[in-house]
Amino acid sequence: MKEITDNTPIAKIGIVTVSDRASAGVYEDMSGKAIIDTLYEYLTSQWRACYEVIPDEQATIEKTLIDLVDKQHCCLVITTGGTGPAKRDVTPEATEAVCDRMMPGFGELMRAESLKYVPTAILSRQTAGLRKGSLILNLPGKPKSIRECLDAVFPAIPYCIDLMEGPFLECNEEVIKPFRPKQK
Template sequence: MSHGLQRNRAGVVIASTRAAAGLAEDMTGPVIADWLREHGFEPDEPLVVPDGAAVGAALRALLQVGCAVVLTSGGTGLTPDDLTPEETLPLLDRPLPGVMEAIRAAGLAKTPFAALSRGHAGLAGDCLLVNLPGSPKGVMDGLAVLDPLVTHICAQAQGEHHDH
C-alpha cells in the first residue's frame, strides 16, 4: 500500500540498460509524461534505469512516495534481462489482466510481435501500475487503451464511486 497517496502524482519508469548507460536516447518517457499531464497528472521526471532489479527498486520508490499512477516502458520482451514483469508482479495486490489483454490486442492489430509482451497491469495498493512495451508505437497503443480507463480506475482505487 502506498503511503500518503497524492491523487495527481504519477511516475514513469523506463527499463533500458542502453538508455541508462547513455548509449541510446529514451524515446518513450517524454511521450508517457506528456500523456499523463494531458490526463491531469503531475509526473515526476521519468526514471531511466537498467533492466532488471533496478526497475523493481524504482517502482518501490515511486509507490512509497504515493503516486496515483506509475507507468513503465520496456523490459517486457524475451531477452534475458527483460525482467520488468518479474519486478512488477510481486508489487500488485489486484491484477487487471483485462487491461493487458486490451493493450496486447491493440498492438496485435498492427504487429504480431505484440503477442510477445509479457507486461502486467494492476493496483499496487491504490496506485495503478501498468507495464507498457518499450517501443514508441507500442507505448502509443497502450496509452490509447488507457485513455478512457485511467480516470475511472484511479477514482475506484481511491474509493470513489461513479457511473460509467
Template sequence: MDDNRRLAITFGVVTMSDKGSRGEREDTSGAYLQDALAGKGYRLAHYSVIPDKKDVIIKTLTSLVDDEKLSLIVTTGGTGVAPTDVTPEAMVEILDKEIPGIAELMRLESLKKTVHAALSRGKAGIRKETLIINLPGSLKAVRENLDAVIDVLDHAIEKIQGDEGDCGKL
C-alpha cells in the same frame, strides 16, 4: 473527472533500458509518456531511466508507491521475451492485485497492428493506492498501448483510491 481532481493525480514514468541508463540511447518513449499524461492534466512527479535489472525495478517501483505515494506509474521497456526483459517478473513481486484487463486491452489493440504484440508480457495492477502499468519499449508501441487504455485511467485511479460511486452510467 473534474480538472481539479485530475491535477491531483501524480504520475511517474520509469524506463527500463540498460543502454538508456548508461546514456547510450535517447528515451523517446519515456518523453512521450510524460507529455501525453501531462497533457491529460496529470502532474509529473517522477521520471527515471533504470537498467533492466529485477532488483532495481522492484526497489524503484516500491519506493515510488510506498514513499512518494504516486497515483499512477507507467513503465516502458522490459516486457518482451529477451533474456533481459524482467519487468513482468518484478511486477509479480510488488503488486497487491493484478488488473489483467488493462494488459489484455493493450495486447488486443496492438494485435490489430502487428502479430509481434503476442510477445508482450506487460502487466498492470495495484500496489496500495497506485496503479502501475507496463508498456513495451518502442515509441510506436507506447503510443498504441497508451491510446488503448488512456480512457480508463481516470476511473481506475478513482476506484483504487476509494471512490464509492457507481461504475455504471445510465
C-alpha cells in the same frame, strides 16, 4: 493545464524507462518522454511526473516501483521496456513481485490493440497491477506502440484511480475520453 486555486492535491505519476542502454547513456530515452508527452495531451488536471531511467535489473525495478508508490505517493506508475521475451526483459516479473493484486485486462487489451499493427504483439508480456492505492502499468518500449497502447487502456485508468480513492484525473475529452459510470 488547470490552475490550482484551492487545496487540490497535484497527482503524481511515475514514469519508468527500463533500459540498460538508455540508463547507461548510450542513447536518449525517447520512450519515457513519449509517455510524458502523451499524458500532457490527455490530462487537464494538475500532475507531476516522477521520472526514472533504470537498467533491466529485477531488484532495481522492484525498488523503483516500491519507492514511487510507497514514498513518492504516485497514484499511477507507467513503465516502458522490458516486456519482451529476452532474458533481461523482467519488468512484468518485478511488477508482479511488488503488486498486491494483478489487473490482467490491461495487458490483454494492449496486446489485442498491438495485434492490429504487428503480428509479434503476442510476444509482449505487458501487464498491470495494484500496489496499495496505486496502479502500475507496463507498456512496450517503442514510442509508437506506447501511444497505441495508452490510447486503448487510458479511458479506464481515471476510474480505476477513483475506485482506489486516488486523485481525480480530468482529461481533455477531445483527445481521450475517460469512462466513468454515470452517478444516479
